[in-house]
Amino acid sequence: MKIMKILLSSLIMAGLLFSTTANVLADDGDSGKETPNDYIGQVSTAISDVLPGRAGMRPGIQPNAVNPVPGGGYATAQATLVWAVARMDGIADTSLSSSVQSTYSLCATATQVYKNGVPKGGAGQVCGARSGGGSVRSKKSVYEYVFGYTWRLDTNHSVTAPGYSWHPSLTIYATP
Amino acid sequence: MFFRRYFIACLLGIIILSTGCSEAPSSNNHSSFISWDDLQATPSVGKSLCWDISLLGSKPSWEQIKIDFKTGIVIKLDIPDAKEIGYQTYEIPSERSLEINLHLWYGGGNFRPANIRFLVLLDEQQLNAFASDKPYYDVTISPGEETIIPLQVTFVLSGVHDLIILGIPYLDEYPNPEGVVMILSHRVTLIVPPIATPFKQINFVTLPARGLLSRGDPAIPLMLTLREEELKVWDWPNEWLISTTDVIEFFILSGYENTVNLDAPSLKKPPQLFFAIILFVDYQQVGIEFEKNVIYGKVTSDTAYTSNRIKIRLQEGEHYILVIKVNNPGVPMCILQGPPGGRILPFNVVGALHGINVLHK
Numbered sequence: 001m002k003i004m005k006i007l008l009s010s011l012i013m014a015g016l017l018f019s020t021t022a023n024v025l026a027d028d029g030d031s032g033k034e035t036p037n038d039y040i041g042q043v044s045t046a047i048s049d050v051l052p053g054r055a056g057m058r059p060g061i062q063p064n065a066v067n068p069v070p071g072g073g074y075a076t077a078q079a080t081l082v083w084a085v086a087r088m089d090g091i092a093d094t095s096l097s098s099s100v101q102s103t104y105s106l107c108a109t110a111t112q113v114y115k116n117g118v119p120k121g122g123a124g125q126v127c128g129a130r131s132g133g134g135s136v137r138s139k140k141s142v143y144e145y146v147f148g149y150t151w152r153l154d155t156n157h158s159v160t161a162p163g164y165s166w167h168p169s170l171t172i173y174a175t176p
Numbered sequence: 177m178f179f180r181r182y183f184i185a186c187l188l189g190i191i192i193l194s195t196g197c198s199e200a201p202s203s204n205n206h207s208s209f210i211s212w213d214d215l216q217a218t219p220s221v222g223k224s225l226c227w228d229i230s231l232l233g234s235k236p237s238w239e240q241i242k243i244d245f246k247t248g249i250v251i252k253l254d255i256p257d258a259k260e261i262g263y264q265t266y267e268i269p270s271e272r273s274l275e276i277n278l279h280l281w282y283g284g285g286n287f288r289p290a291n292i293r294f295l296v297l298l299d300e301q302q303l304n305a306f307a308s309d310k311p312y313y314d315v316t317i318s319p320g321e322e323t324i325i326p327l328q329v330t331f332v333l334s335g336v337h338d339l340i341i342l343g344i345p346y347l348d349e350y351p352n353p354e355g356v357v358m359i360l361s362h363r364v365t366l367i368v369p370p371i372a373t374p375f376k377q378i379n380f381v382t383l384p385a386r387g388l389l390s391r392g393d394p395a396i397p398l399m400l401t402l403r404e405e406e407l408k409v410w411d412w413p414n415e416w417l418i419s420t421t422d423v424i425e426f427f428i429l430s431g432y433e434n435t436v437n438l439d440a441p442s443l444k445k446p447p448q449l450f451f452a453i454i455l456f457v458d459y460q461q462v463g464i465e466f467e468k469n470v471i472y473g474k475v476t477s478d479t480a481y482t483s484n485r486i487k488i489r490l491q492e493g494e495h496y497i498l499v500i501k502v503n504n505p506g507v508p509m510c511i512l513q514g515p516p517g518g519r520i521l522p523f524n525v526v527g528a529l530h531g532i533n534v535l536h537k
Contacts, residue, residue, distance in 0.1 A: 124433060136438060167360075
């Protein structure tokens, strides 16, 4: 009986351990997919109508960059690390403000998520033609224990139209 | 007699088992050119190579762009006698050398001057394109300033050519522990008729997967590591790798990348990705493999990463190791960036930049 109890509890422990440490594939694409609302922490950084180089943002110029967009309104690039106990999501968002009139090609890539310098993968580039209020998102989820590690997310974004091209890159850190 | 039969049966068994258990033959020797099928793309209707760029609307003038662009940098190329035939695609009337002007506009809303190192690649080979004895050119540009850099591009033969302008801003901020480098890239395609095929005829070698997406391995566009068996970036968390030997061995990990167009949900992702990998030491291109300046590789859509072993000899002192990956080289830009609602293929340039300090033995 005692042996059975030990066996049973070992099985339960192994199951729990597996469920919290197993890696899953990236969302590879738009994240219209819903995720459980179990986030307990978040950091994010954005470039829109502000100049690059603030704290938490990689200092540097944005290639072919401009804000606001021609014809009125703003484009925004945003990188977000958001976490639950056993999941870290790296999210890249590219969006247009609602006042933008023209159509732009928007792309977003969650290029790579690092945990203490170890790459945990990235999600593919997601693009779409969007006008005012439109956005695209690329998301990478890493199903691992998050606390006590330094996490880093690199993202790439683009907003393009004839004669207009904005390609910002963002980097953020989090140590939950 | 029984023992002889038994011995032969055992021997046969061992041979069969050992044959069955041996590794699959390496696919390294398989090489091929890019085809329309590989890209999962279709040729434009009619005789033109590119789709009609007027579908995107009118392009503002350079002066208007300078008014609109408040922050960041805008890059423009003036290519003499070139006819724009599609998205970032130009036809050059005949074989010739080119004197190109690289225009840089650094918006007045930027908060500090930018120092940028420029490099020029023609068909993945670094050019000495600047009026300088170095294969790169450093420029410091102030907010609200326009700078024009003349480029001399060597004789361009008939065919399809990639011209890529690379810029690395704020050099003094590198390296960092992850090897992340911001690269400004401006890629155009130059076509000098007559052309036999729409794609440059490059032999791409199949690179075997070391990590599989289907197995849950991390997707790695590009990364450098020191030990093949350990998935750790370079010498993290150190910015500089200290080496007491002058021969350095490292591994380039590179994997499949895809672009999803949300406006074309029915398009399936291409079964393979084609790319070029180029190595620079102190911003000068060097041989990357035996008698090769470029690795032209292809990986399947399940490849999280493949691995290439690199061995280089360095002199004492600090050195910058820059590796870049050019996706779909030799494919015209107007095909990589399809029409609205069409296929978009990766044409980005990704890089990894690390530092190494070689000390006295």
